Amino acid sequence: MSEVLNKPEVQKIYIDARGPRFSASLTTIVLATALVTQNKWILVAQGLVFLIGATRGPQFTPYGLIFKNIIKPRLNKVAPTEDVRPPKFAQAVGFGFALVGTIGAFAGADIVFTVAAGFALAAAFLNAAFNYCLGCEMYLLITRFTSK
Amino acid sequence: MKTYLPLVIVLALASAYGFWWKRKQGAIRSNKAIPGHRLTEAVLGEALGSRATMVQFSSAFCTPCRATHALLSQMVIPMNDVKHIHIDAESHLELVRELDIRSTPTTLFINKDGIEVGRAAGTPKREQVLAALAAIH
Incomplete structure (x- = not known):
């Protein structure tokens, strides 16, 4: 994955740093609703949002578009920027949880749904409330265990 | 069927972890140093x-790495006896394992002999860096 993301054309992409945090807030609300109502279709929809964020980039998800068209014009014009790769990584992790939770739900394993949706919610909430950087904490650990 | 219990558990645990994480971000801690290595x-x-x-x-995949790099590289400009060395963790995995680097950015403070005296995970504050550097002779 990192080879792809280390390409110069990807490295050059910087986005408004407030966008991913706004998206994380919406994600928190959506996943909290999925958890409370135990509705698997909400998790499916959120999984699709994560998939767009992980492949095309967080600025192209529906949440990213809401930020760009409705929120951003009302904010300070001077925007802090960030590399697109860390939020993209977080979206990929979110997609993993959503996928596991969805498979669990359709297989009738409610506990798998609840635990996976719970982890995805925890990550989104940490990002929204604490500006938590999932890639900072997870990526190197994963790499340490998976490569020689 | 509505259930609030999982939501409450997740938010409580995530908040506890979040406050703990936030508090240790950027703190330069000597007890986390791994001595015995000469860098x-x-x-x-x-x-x-x-x-x-x-x-x-x-x-x-690390947003605060850029800010940390900007802070430290700018701070050492007027210091003639302190250097800032930047290492891509992924291409130095052996060193990363040896030094038990778990997250990025992690900054090691080493003395003139290359012995680690403290380390900070996350972006440290300017005053914290100055204090840590002042303690190294």
């Missing part, structure tokens, strides 16, 4: 500072 010019690929060196490990 020499041969290991790091760059000459050490004559008094102290800050060795920053970064990765691609």
Whole structure:
């Protein structure tokens, strides 16, 4: 994955740093609703949002578009920027949880749904409330265990 | 069927972890240092500072790495005995394992002999860096 993301054309992409945090807030609300109502279709929809964020980039998800068209014009014009790769990584992790939770739900394993949706919610909430950087904490650990 | 219990558990645990994480971000801690390794010019690929060196490990999926790099590289400009060395963690995995670097950015504070005296995970504050450097002789 990192080879792809280390390409110069990807490295050059910087986005408004407030966008991913706004998206994380919406994600928190959506996943909290999925958890409370135990509705698997909400998790499916959120999984699709994560998939767009992980492949095309967080600025192209529906949440990213809401930020760009409705929120951003009302904010300070001077925007802090960030590399697109860390939020993209977080979206990929979110997609993993959503996928596991969805498979669990359709297989009738409610506990798998609840635990996976719970982890995805925890990550989104940490990002929204604490500006938590999932890639900072997870990526190197994963790499340490998976490569020689 | 509505159930609020999982939501409450997740938010409580995540909040507890979040406050703990936030508090340790950027703190320069001597008890986390791994002594017994000598980080020499041969290991790091760059000459050490004559008094102290800050060795920053970064990765691609890390937003605060950029801010940390900007802060530290700018801070050492007027210091003639302190250096800032930047290392891509992913391409130095052996060193990362040896030094038990778990997250990025992690900055090691080493003395003139290449012995680690403290480390900070996350972006440290300017005053914290100055205090840590002042303690290295």
